[in-house]
Amino acid sequence: MRKYLRDTAQFQHVYRNGKRYEGVFITAFVIENQEPNHRLGVTASRKALGKAVHRNRAKRLLRETFRLNETSLHELAHKYDWVLNAKAAVLTQKVNAPCEELKGIIAKVERLETRDTVVKSLDV
Numbered sequence: 165m166r167k168y169l170r171d172t173a174q175f176q177h178v179y180r181n182g183k184r185y186e187g188v189f190i191t192a193f194v195i196e197n198q199e200p201n202h203r204l205g206v207t208a209s210r211k212a213l214g215k216a217v218h219r220n221r222a223k224r225l226l227r228e229t230f231r232l233n234e235t236s237l238h239e240l241a242h243k244y245d246w247v248l249n250a251k252a253a254v255l256t257q258k259v260n261a262p263c264e265e266l267k268g269i270i271a272k273v274e275r276l277e278t279r280d281t282v283v284k285s286l287d288v
Contacts, residue, residue: 169205169245178205178247185272187265189254190226193247194273202243204230208250222250229262236270241277 169175182195197203206226208219226248230237254262 167199167201167203169203169247174203174245175205175207175247178245182245182247183273183276185269187251187269189251189257189262189265190229190269191249191251192266192269193249194244194269196242197245199243199245202237203245205245205247206230206250207247212252213250213255218255219250222254225254225257225259225262226250228259229266232259232263233266233270236267240270240274244273 169178178193178195182193185192185194204227206223208222208226210219213219213222230246230248248266
């Protein structure tokens, strides 16, 4: 079952305390949560994308991108809150390019997890 971030407070928590990952098509903010599932929040601003039809298409693309990467997400040791911000370049693409970019971001999060695990084991 997919969970979503809904409240402004939930988005603000991820923006303020999460780690930021920049890409060509998306900006991802990620923070570990204590939930049994990953949670997703998607934003598409009027300033970046323009009319509602473009914002809605961008949000659909990012939700589909997240769905297609669920197998990669299940390989992560922890569960996270994800806020994906659409950039204007996403409108020129089909789902493959943003999907590959999110896969790269997930790989960065996974590397960070393993690094933190090694550091914690050395501290003990």
